[in-house]
Amino acid sequence: MCVLYGRRRIGKTMLLRKFTEKLNPVFFTAVQTLPERNLRLFTSCVLERFSPDMASFSLDSFESLFSYLSNMCKKERVVVVIDEFQYLAESDPGLLSLMQSYIDNEWKSGQMFLILSGSSISFMEKKVLSEKSPIFGRRTAQIRLSKFDYMDSALFVPNYTAEEKAIVYGVTGGVAKYLSLFDDSISLDENIVRNIFSKSGYLFEEPQNYLTQEFRNVPLYSSIIGMIASGVNKPGKIADKLHLDSSSVAQALKSLITAELVEKIHAMTGENNNKKVLYNLKDMMFRFWYRFVQDGLSVIEAGGGEIYYQKVVKPMVSDYMGHVFEEMCRTYTLKKGIEGEFGDLITKVGTWWGTNTEKKEQTDIDVVALASPGKKVLIGECKYKNEVLDKQVYEQLDEKRNLLGSKYKTSGLILFSKSGFSDWVKDKEGDGMFLVDLEKMYMCDDRQ
Numbered sequence: 001m002c003v004l005y006g007r008r009r010i011g012k013t014m015l016l017r018k019f020t021e022k023l024n025p026v027f028f029t030a031v032q033t034l035p036e037r038n039l040r041l042f043t044s045c046v047l048e049r050f051s052p053d054m055a056s057f058s059l060d061s062f063e064s065l066f067s068y069l070s071n072m073c074k075k076e077r078v079v080v081v082i083d084e085f086q087y088l089a090e091s092d093p094g095l096l097s098l099m100q101s102y103i104d105n106e107w108k109s110g111q112m113f114l115i116l117s118g119s120s121i122s123f124m125e126k127k128v129l130s131e132k133s134p135i136f137g138r139r140t141a142q143i144r145l146s147k148f149d150y151m152d153s154a155l156f157v158p159n160y161t162a163e164e165k166a167i168v169y170g171v172t173g174g175v176a177k178y179l180s181l182f183d184d185s186i187s188l189d190e191n192i193v194r195n196i197f198s199k200s201g202y203l204f205e206e207p208q209n210y211l212t213q214e215f216r217n218v219p220l221y222s223s224i225i226g227m228i229a230s231g232v233n234k235p236g237k238i239a240d241k242l243h244l245d246s247s248s249v250a251q252a253l254k255s256l257i258t259a260e261l262v263e264k265i266h267a268m269t270g271e272n273n274n275k276k277v278l279y280n281l282k283d284m285m286f287r288f289w290y291r292f293v294q295d296g297l298s299v300i301e302a303g304g305g306e307i308y309y310q311k312v313v314k315p316m317v318s319d320y321m322g323h324v325f326e327e328m329c330r331t332y333t334l335k336k337g338i339e340g341e342f343g344d345l346i347t348k349v350g351t352w353w354g355t356n357t358e359k360k361e362q363t364d365i366d367v368v369a370l371a372s373p374g375k376k377v378l379i380g381e382c383k384y385k386n387e388v389l390d391k392q393v394y395e396q397l398d399e400k401r402n403l404l405g406s407k408y409k410t411s412g413l414i415l416f417s418k419s420g421f422s423d424w425v426k427d428k429e430g431d432g433m434f435l436v437d438l439e440k441m442y443m444c445d446d447r448q
Contacts, residue, residue: 001103001138004117005124006145007260008213011176012117015145016081020115024049025079026069030088035095038088039065062095066102073110080112086120089127096127100134122258146260147174150328151335154442157184162438163418164188167317170324171196173284178203189314196293197305197313204300207289214259220244224252225281228262229290233278253279261286268350268368269377269404276354284324291320318384325384326351326366329416332441333369333380342378342412342434344371356403365400367414375407378434380414389417391424416441 006012013029020027028045030038040058043065048055050072059065072078082088089095107114118124121144127133129142153172154165156179167188172178181202182191195201207225211218227238239249256262261283267276281287292313293300299308330349337346346369353364367380381397383389394415401410412432415425420437429435 001114001116001140003124003128003139003142004115004145005121006119007121008119008210009175009177010145010147012119012145013083014176016083016115016117020079020081023079025081027081027083029083030085032087033091035092038091042088062092062098066098066106069112070102070106070110073107073112077111077113079115081115081117083117085116085118085128086123090123096134100138103135103138121260148176148179149174149331151442153179156180157182159184160188162442165442166325166328166438167321169328170284170321171288175283175285178285189309193306193309196289197296197300197309199301199305203285203289204293207286215255220248220252221256224249224256225261225286226290226294228279228281229287233280235279265351267354268348268352268370269408288320292316318386322384325416325418326382328441329367329380329382329436332436333367333378333414337369337371337378342369342371342414344376344411346370346378347372352404354403363400363403365403367416368404371411375409376411377404377408378412378414379410380416382416384418386419388420388422389415389425390422394425394428
C-alpha cells in the first residue's frame with residue numbers, strides 16, 4: 001500500500017500512469033460527487049479490467065466491490081490506483097474503516113498493490129497518514145511529491161541557454177504541469193507571452209482557478225498572497241494592511257503553507273527567535289503572476305499582452321530573477337555540499353538576516369550552509385546581473401564572516417554570479433573560496 005500526495009499540477013497522475021503503464025491496473029479517478037456515483041464509476045473500472053463483458057453492471061456497495069477485488073487478488077497480482085482519493089473518502093465517512101477491515105483481513109494476504117493518491121495535502125495527512133486514521137500503519141510506502149528543482153526543470157527545455165532555463169524555472173517554479181507548457185523549439189519570449197500574457201494562455205487565470213479549487217474564501221487568500229508578493233511578509237503587517245484580525249491572517253497563512261503556496265522562513269542559526277521569521281511565496285508562478293500579470297490584466301484582456309510584456313515586464317525580469325537565483329544557489333550548495341565539494345558535509349542550507357552591530361545597520365547573507373560535525377558554516381553571496389562580479393562584492397561578503405556569532409566558524413566563502421567574475425576575484429579562488437557561475441550551476445548535472 002503506497003500513499004502518494006502533493007499539490008495540484010505537480011504531476012501525480014502522470015507519474016502513476018507511467019508507473020503502471022505495463023501493469024494492467026485498475027485506475028480509478030474519484031470525482032467530487034455523491035458516493036453512489038463514485039461507486040458506479042469505480043465498479044466500472046474494476047469490471048472493465050477483470051470482466052469487460054460486465055462493465056455496464058454495477059455492484060450495490062463498496063463492500064461488494066472490495067469483496068470482488070479480494071477474490072481477484074487471490075488469483076493474480078492486482079494493482080489498484082485510486083486517484084483523487086480525498087473525493088471518494090469524503091463522500092462516504094465509513095469508507096476508511098471498511099478499507100481497514102479489507103486490508104487487514106483480505107488484501108494483506110493476497111496479491112494486492114493498492115495506491116492511494118490525493119491532491120488535498122491536509123486531507124491526506126490528517127485522514128490517511130495520521131494516527132487517527134483507520135488505515136494508519138497500513139502503508140508500506142509514502143511519497144509527498146514536490147516540485148522539480150532548477151536542474152530537473154531544465155530537462156523540459158534542453159535546447160535553451162542556461163539563462164533561459166533559469167527564467168523558465170523562475171516562471172514555473174518547477175511545477176510539472178507548468179513546465180510541460182514550455183516548448184523550446186520556439187523562443188522563450190514567445191512561450192511566456194503565449195502561456196501567460198494571452199487571454200487563452202493556461203497560466204493567465206491559473207492563480208484564481210487554483211485558489212478556487214483549494215479555498216472557499218478566495219478574495220481573502222488572494223489578498224494575502226498579493227501582500228506577500230509586494231514584500232509585506234510579516235503576519236502583523238499583513239493584518240494591518242488588509243484591516244483584518246491577526247488570527248484570521250494566521251489561520252490563512254497556515255492553510256497557504258499546507259497548500260505549498262507560501263513558506264515560513266527562519267533565519268539560519270536563529271530558528272528559536274520568533275522575530276526572525278518571514279513569510280515568502282513558495283510558488284514562483286504565483287510570485288511572477290502577482291508581480292507582473294495582476295497589474296496588466298486590462299491590457300492583456302484588450303489584446304495587448306505581447307506589448308505589455310515587451311515594454312513593461314521583460315525589462316524587469318532580471319530584477320525578478322534575483323530571489324529565484326538565490327534559491328537556485330542554495331539548492332546547488334546543498335547538492336554539492338552533500339557530495340563533499342566544499343570539504344565538510346553540508347547538512348542544511350538557508351539564509352540569514354539581522355544587524356551588523358559594527359556598522360549599526362541591517363544586513364543579510366544570501367547563502368548560509370551548516371557543515372557537520374561542528375559549527376562550521378559556508379557563507380555566500382548571489383548576483384544575477386549582466387556584469388561580472390568584482391572586488392567590492394567579495395569584500396562585502398568577507399566582512400560578514402563573524403555576523404553569525406561566536407558559536408559558528410566561517411570555514412569558507414562562495415560567490416555565485418550569473419555573468420562570471422573579474423580577474424581580481426578569480427585570483428582569490430581556492431583555499432576556502434569558491435566561485436560558481438550560472439553555466440557551472442547547470443553543468444553540475446551530467447544530464448544537462
